[in-house]
Amino acid sequence: MHIALRIMLRTCKKSTELIDKQMFTSLTLKEKIQLQAHKAMCETCNAYENQSKLMDKLIGQWFAPNKSNGSMKMAEAKKLTIIEKLKKA
Numbered sequence: 001m002h003i004a005l006r007i008m009l010r011t012c013k014k015s016t017e018l019i020d021k022q023m024f025t026s027l028t029l030k031e032k033i034q035l036q037a038h039k040a041m042c043e044t045c046n047a048y049e050n051q052s053k054l055m056d057k058l059i060g061q062w063f064a065p066n067k068s069n070g071s072m073k074m075a076e077a078k079k080l081t082i083i084e085k086l087k088k089a
Contacts, residue, residue, distance in 0.1 A: 011038050015045045019052055024083055 015038045018031050027035065039046050
């Protein structure tokens with residue numbers, strides 16, 4: 001049981017990395033299969049994915065043009081810089 005828990009936690013770590021990665025780039029076929037297989041048995045990683053998608057949506061709305069308060073959309077160059085930093089992390 002202890003070994004199974006350690007394996008599952010390592011798999012959760014990899015799965016959360018894949019969940020985050022898929023928000024910015026395409027996963028390989030192998031990564032897609034690994035992620036789907038893990039999510040089929042892990043409610044925690046499914047919840048993490050749902051929360052990540054929600055946060056991405058809300059942040060996207062925050063940076064979207066808003067005529068009522070004159071805010072601006074984040075510059076494409078800034079987005080690319082953030083994505084590159086995330087890839088290196």
